Amino acid sequence: MALGKDYAGQDCSVARALEVVGERWTLLIVRDALYGVRRFSDYLAHLGIPRAVLSARLHALTEAGVLAKEGNEYALTPMGVELWPVVHTLARWGERHRSAEEMRIFVHAECGGRLADDATCPACDRPVRPTEVEMHPGPGALRRDDPVSVYLREPHRLLDPIRT
Amino acid sequence: MALGKDYAGQDCSVARALEVVGERWTLLIVRDALYGVRRFSDYLAHLGIPRAVLSARLHALTEAGVLAKEGNEYALTPMGVELWPVVHTLARWGERHRSAEEMRIFVHAECGGRLADDATCPACDRPVRPTEVEMHPGPGALRRDDPVSVYLREPHRLLDPIRT
DNA sequence: CTAGGCTGGTTCAGTGAATGAACCGGAAGA
DNA sequence: TCTTCCGGTTCATTCACTGAACCAGCCTAG
Structure with a gap:
């Protein structure tokens, strides 16, 4: 998560939060997950996001504990x-x-x-x-x-x- | 605001909001403005943001009606x-x-x-x-x-x- | 009145991230 | 078996962010 994604030096929880959900598309993915979307192809078609970016974001959100992957579905964790x-x-x-x-x-x-x-x-x-x-x-x-x-x-x- | 900044096709007010405050650094600038920061050099030093990006964001937020410039100071509007x-x-x-x-x-x-x-x-x-x-x-x-x-x-x- | 510093920028080259199209492997149905 | 669908990965291009250098206007001390 080097250069370009984080906000190093900011002693602020807003910055910490934005390191997880602040990148382009991320909060819209969370929104869709709140709506109930779970499958890759549904996020893809509903957001109009490039596949590569969607893949990267889903993995990052899973890594951060916002989403959890079960089978082929990405659903929100309690944190999410x-x-x-x-x-x-x-x-x-x-x-x-x-x-x-x-x-x-x-x-x-x-x-x-x-x-x-x-x-x-x-x-x-x-x-x-x-x-x-x-x-x-x-x-x-x-x-x-x-x-x-x-x-x-x-x-x-x-x-x-x-x-x- | 072409390609890369907007979320065209999203019939969603989250997307509309993110077109204004969703870019990198933008919400941290708004946070600083809420804290009371107003001067270019103060945003610059407190955020550790590149000067060119700060300049672009302040202009965009002013254009959007989130900030208003008075003299050399950028302060939040009621919308902000x-x-x-x-x-x-x-x-x-x-x-x-x-x-x-x-x-x-x-x-x-x-x-x-x-x-x-x-x-x-x-x-x-x-x-x-x-x-x-x-x-x-x-x-x-x-x-x-x-x-x-x-x-x-x-x-x-x-x-x-x-x-x- | 002028030399230097401070503030508030702009310009520019280099780098990293987003985009969109093409490709791919596994599973399931016909 | 052949085809289609799903969930990705790869890749060339384009765009945006970064950091350093530069610059112009204002203020102030000499």
Whole structure:
């Protein structure tokens, strides 16, 4: 992990975190894993990432303990699942400042209410684990035709495996 | 912003957000800006970033509306300040999984209690704006000798300008 | 008023990483 | 057995990051 990937000299946990998830594509892979994507070909088609880069990132994330490989599937470890608040907070910021219309809507499955920006449920007044979150397509969602995009046209529980 | 920086085809606000803050060094610049850094030379020395890259990032962030330049100082806009939950959530994840000891401690200035991982104050039971947050050095903090690091050996309000 | 230092950059050559296309080996189905 | 699919690896090209050198404007001491 020499020159170009790390942030040596930074006594900061943001830098430590970015050494794991800060490279190009990495956080989008984690996002897809939270959605339930597990297979190489599904990541590949849904992200439009070069195969070589996907391979490298999956291995690096596995090495770091964010993903675990079982058979041919890459799924999040508990450490990886804990990135959910990071991904959600970032998504909400992008939604507010960088998107014309909402693309994805996150709902607390038990009460049906939408999640607050900090990934808590305002109605239930508590933090919500990703397995309790249902994702709905929003009005800004595109009609892409890769298998994962087609699958996600329907509401879907986070972390529920997507096998196309 | 052609090839290599954007994530074209992703109908996802995470991708939109990463097009602004996803490049190498960018989120560390935002972190420093939240700490109160404003001057080119302070970012330079505190980050150990190449001058050319810092120049490019500051211009890109200004262009995107995350930073605003006034005179010779680059400070966060309201849109940039809203990245505080992202940075804090990521810092907490890194702290939990990637650091031996705590490097920085974030405290709600009004009540003296430490912030929860989602950047709320558990004691006051409400979200906390960055201007209400005081940052203290933790036991894992290094004794670096650049001006910003020296300045931050003392407790410091977020967004309070650092002029060395 | 001018010489030197400081701040805030730009330029440039070298290097490493991302890209996209081609290739490959194993497993499963026809 | 032949074919297709899946999960990669290899490779040439292009792009971005790096670090060092250079430079222009401002401030200040002499």
